[in-house]
Amino acid sequence: MRILVVEDDKRTSDYMRKGFTERGHVTDTLADGRDALAHASREFYDVLVVDRMLPGLDGLALVKALRASGITTPVLFLTAVGGVDDRVDGLEAGGDDYLVKPFAFSELMARLNALARRPPAQTEKTKLEVFDLELDLVRRHCRRAGHPIDLVPREFALLEFLMRNEGRVVTRTMLLERVWELHFDPQTSVVETHISRLRTKIDKPFDHQLLHTVRNTGYSLHA
Template sequence: MNLLVIEDDDSIAKLIASGLRDYGHDATTAATGETALARLRDHRFDAVVLDRMLPGMDGIDVLRHIRRGVGNPPVLVLSAMGETDHRIEGIEAGADDYLVKPFDMMELNARLNAIVRRANRTNHVDRIEIGSIGINIAQHKVFRRGRPLHLNRKEFGLLIELMQHCDRTVTRRMLLERVWGYTFEPGTTIIESNMSRLRAKLTQDGEADPIETVRGSGYVLHRDRA
């Protein structure tokens, strides 16, 4: 992916850019909102990583300009401010995702993949089929090899998230936000415990486990194991 990183702190900008290159992306940096808008006029970017606090033109203002401009790439806002008010302000200004500092590169990469994929997905899907797993979102039904599985709401939500981002890492923080809607991080194994129930149900008849735990950060659902 071709990414634009708007961050005024030079060392953080370099760390983010090099981290994203490690994941195989092209990353360009811009230290101010004005430079960033100029780069956006001249080049096409798949997504933008935007620091909220910028000198001069504020991150939220930059976001509003991006939303009015051509191309209109998906934007992930980075912020040191985690309070709900700030989060809401960012989302309302048109951010596709909001990530509170500090974060790790795996998290940033997973979220960028997710927002780009979501931006490219044109129509709303009601059914997803990956390998032997079929899911009907509207009817809340899941099948493996044509046999129905009884998942509760959380297990169902986890499976949808993993299938929508299949072959990509979905982080714990993303799952907490999307499946639970929590802005806080519980201290216990809420994700792990629920995930283990989902995996048990997916493999109850001796099928292969399509889900892999990515150490320290999240989970991947592999198409070839599904």
């Protein structure tokens, strides 16, 4: 899993990061609510662990802002505030689960695993669209400006991930994990090669570029 921990207590944050990393999960940590809002809006995560009391933007406001922008990543509130009304506030703000400090790491991990397995609440899309590019997930067809584009299975999976993250920057590591299901860097140019082939098919024959390289960071698909 890719996990974002938003916690301003460094000792607690370091404890969680160490535990998640030891179990093979990719973990980012932030201590400020405003920084977390910007980061979670442009990066992909499977789950978020959010403290209620944060500088910059408190946990409730952070999650409300994420939900208002259409980001549905599961959120677990982790906080010392554990009254019934507090838990209700957290869930009504858009949180999916609530765990009170002090906590057992095994319970935290079990709750996050359950959230990551949970199917999306919304109806799954069967067609993705970015500008004049269309991807039919049922028929496995790709078209741009009405013209069919022939994609091999890996190119289709790569394009699907990019389109699902329209406007966000996706890193090489994210692509290796989500498209190739590799949790290590094979030290090859497999990502770059497939990006080049995909760009040749979806961009080069057309006037408007959609697939952009973000220098020293990754790639972004947007009009």
